[in-house]
Amino acid sequence: MSELAIDREIDRSKMQVSDEVAIEITNMNKWYGAFHVLRDINLTVNQGERIVIAGPSGSGKSTLIRCLNALEEHQQGKIVVDGTELSNDLKNIDKIRSEVGMVFQHFNLFPHLTILENCTLAPIWVRKTPRKEAEETAMHFLEKVKIPEQALKYPGQLSGGQQQRVAIARSLCMRPRIMLFDEPTSALDPEMIKEVLDTMIELAEEGMTMLCVTHEMGFARQVANRVIFMDAGQIVEQNEPEEFFNNPQSERTKLFLSQILGH
Amino acid sequence: MSDIGFVRTEMLPEREPPASTTGALGWARANLFSNWFNSILTLASLYAIYAILSAILPWVFSPTWNGTSLNNCREILTAAGSVGDHGTSGACWGVIRERWIQLLFGFYPSELYWRPILAFVLLAVALAPVLFADKVPSKMLIFSGLYPFIFPWLLWGGTIWGPVAALGGFVIGWVVYSAASKTMSSLMGILLGAAAALVWWFVLSGYFVGALDSILPIGIEAVESRKFGGFMLSITIGVVAIACSLPLGIVLALGRQSDLMIVKYICVGFIEFIRGVPLITLLFVASTLLNIFMPPGTNFDIILRVLIMVTLFAAAYMAEVIRGGLAALPKGQYEGADSLGLNYWQAQRLIIMPQALKISIPGIVSTFIGVFKDTTLVSIIGLLDPLGLSNAIRADANWNGVVWELYGFIALLFFVFCFGMSRYSMYLERKLHTGHR
Ligand SMILES: Nc1ncnc2c1ncn2[C@@H]1O[C@H](COP(=O)(O)OP(=O)(O)OP(=O)(O)O)[C@@H](O)[C@H]1O
């Protein structure tokens, strides 16, 4: 895992962590059949936090953030997102999903729709935004991720980095209060990783609450305000990036860092 | 890289490619005679084609268009000198000239031919906005929606209030659904709406039609089902079964994937049962057994019974074809739709089905073609489709012994339709192709 240099100044003026709680997880447990994937997770995320979740493969990072918008169901404990508790009530789930954006490793764009249609679909059908307004919003966000000229193409005609930026724009069109990223750069070549990270940094600079599962430690160092280390379904350690990288507490974290930073 | 030794100042003109790679000669050399083995194959194939055509073409182009009976045809052929080792050699096209109308319309009253013709012309109009969505204004879809009520009325005739009442059932169901789903869950709304529509169709609409017909008797002459026949019957059964089996198949495929155990097992049971039984059995059930279960005196139209059976049969196959398309979709598409907050039906309609159906187009069209050809099986239960008619025609003393001409004509008509469907599906696949994934 190389550490990609982020070669620009990061504007921290708007990166304010407020007291308002965005996500609260208490004593959450999850099993896949008999396999205990997530064990006693406790986590509070405030509005405006940028959290990076790291950990070895299979440690349950994806499962954790997928529980936050009910793509996976948790069996025990409580998850409150933006004041709404996640339960089996479909109305709650749809409400949370429309307020929490998610970006996937494999983009999950809809290949039969143009870029613009990908971006306007949910606003039109979920938010009932008039088409014209939804298209204006979509163009606004496509400009923000720097690909407005691709609006009428299909996802299959774009490069991986462009597709991932479209996926980010698609989520932003729903005006989410929280963004979840599950290894957004793992399927990309180095140059494309940079485009996508730039987009994510800009988002952070605007004060978005973000939870990112990523192996980009440069991003974690410079953008995150907290790094969470998971292993075997547990949160092993969490700390500010500076402390986390320079002064890891547990043995497993040290081992993981030595592997991932290639010392 | 500072000492550039050569800079071109003038661009070279474009040159023609060498003749050996283009043109008919180049093509033939590359594709037919690229080596000695291919050359031999090419020559052998050419000879085979020649042998087949030289045997068939003289038979096809035989001057018997005006023959009035098989014997008359033979006389014409003998007079023309085309006599082979086994008697006269040549087709007897007189039978087609005399009977083609019957092969198309069966025993439908000839003064009313305009009705099926109009029905099929309107069918093309109704299909246009569905098949060529990007070229035809979408307002035409309103007509496509009304067409299912116009079509049976034109063919069977009778009072106009029949189709109006049928349409009314949908309106009533919709109104009840809208009202109920405001206060209850949408599933309850669907159930109540369906119940209201069924009550209307099976209990109330009879009185409604009777009453209005006695006040305002508007209608066209009724035609009985046993007068239906020929290609018109095949197309009627084929079109109805195709049109109904696709939505039914989608519902069954989704039901089969449902989390609700009852729904799932009903769908699996239905699909597996229908697929496990030959169509001909279902048709026999339709023609004989159903009458035993019906209360005496009920007149449940034979063509309607056949339509239901063929539709159910096609729907079971359709469901499996569509399930294949659903299975081919990556899980990420469901997750993408879910993560944006789309609900189940929105996700299905906007994301999943358009892609699953696109993947399944070849399978769906194969099923359509199969259904259309299977309509010939109705001749076994005594309906006069083209095959049934061909038997009747050969029972005529004049045409006893004419086989190839009749079957050739019928085969040609079927081929035109099936080939058309197949070409359309290729056009559609190309149109829906949106780049590699
Ligand atoms: N649908 C599933 N059914 C059963 N087990 C699963 C399922 N999904 C994941 N698992 C298991 O749960 C564990 C955690 O998976 P998860 O995808 O959350 O890991 P991860 O930390 O995201 O790993 P990676 O870095 O490789 O993406 C793994 O051991 C995996 O095998």
Ligand SMILES: [Mg+2]
């Ligand atoms: Mg993962």
